[in-house]
């Protein structure tokens with residue numbers, strides 16, 4: 001389900017409000033904005049939902065991954081172990097930091113296999129980046145163990161699992177950093193947008209500066225009069241997307257409810273056919289954005305797909 005399917009009058013009202021107030025920049029103009037900062041509200045709500053200490057809203061999920069890598073201090077030539085089965089943005093984010101993606105194997109859940117990640121750890125490894133694929137968690141207990149054992153930050157690419165959980169904890173909040181995407185293909189969308197979570201004050205502060213040209217944000221000073229921490233980029237989110245994000249988070253439970261009841265119906269319908277659904281590391285936390293079946297061969301997978309398409 002794409003997020004636009006649940007767009008309604010709430011999104012219209014949220015966007016109209018931002019346009020009527022003509023206050024589109026998330027930072028600055030403190031005196032003129034009557035204390036209204038929609039992106040900040042979006043971050044605060046995401047933080048509450050996730051349980052993470054800090055949340056930074058950025059331009060998209062790819063930007064969230066880049067900002068997370070910059071936040072942990074990634075340097076050119078550093079190695080980042082990640083999944084070979086992901087959306088290309090995971091690898092692009094690593095390459096954008098002039099770091100080296102090192103691809104492990106996947107397990108039966110289609111997420112990075114921790115044993116293969118451990119085998120790839122070298123003296124140049126600076127991060128492990130599991131990807132929670134198609135709504136379901138990677139093996140986070142094992143990744144937490146690896147991170148601890150080798151002193152390597154774990155960055156969760158949780159772009160595809162907004163609202164998904166692992167043993168009761170929100171995906172994106174379990175690693176050193178974690179990222180969500182709100183792009184147009186996601187269950188909740190703001191057009192384009194992302195969030196990066198961390199519990200570390202220091203990492204958050206570096207990410208906060210980096211994502212906005214190095215500005216040291218402060219409500220005491222107006223835009224341009226604050227300090228600068230160094231070079232950065234522009235990965236800011238606008239107030240329009242912040243306002244949409246607040247509505248999206250209000251609709252999170254509703255959206256997940258729709259997906260989960262549809263998936264339940266599909267799985268019940270095929271329960272006596274011998275078709276095997278993808279196993280997960282934590283069934284309850286699956287967002288149910290996808291229904292995936294494991295078939296014994298590539299040939300049977302193609303046959304199944306063709307039959308499903310012709311059956312509508």
Ligand SMILES: Cc1ncc(COP(=O)(O)O)c(C=O)c1O
Pocket residue numbers: 060061062063086087089090131157159160181182183193194
């Ligand atoms: C696993 C994964 N990582 C990262 C991204 C990037 O997110 P965005 O499209 O918001 O840049 C996506 C988006 O499809 C994704 O599926």
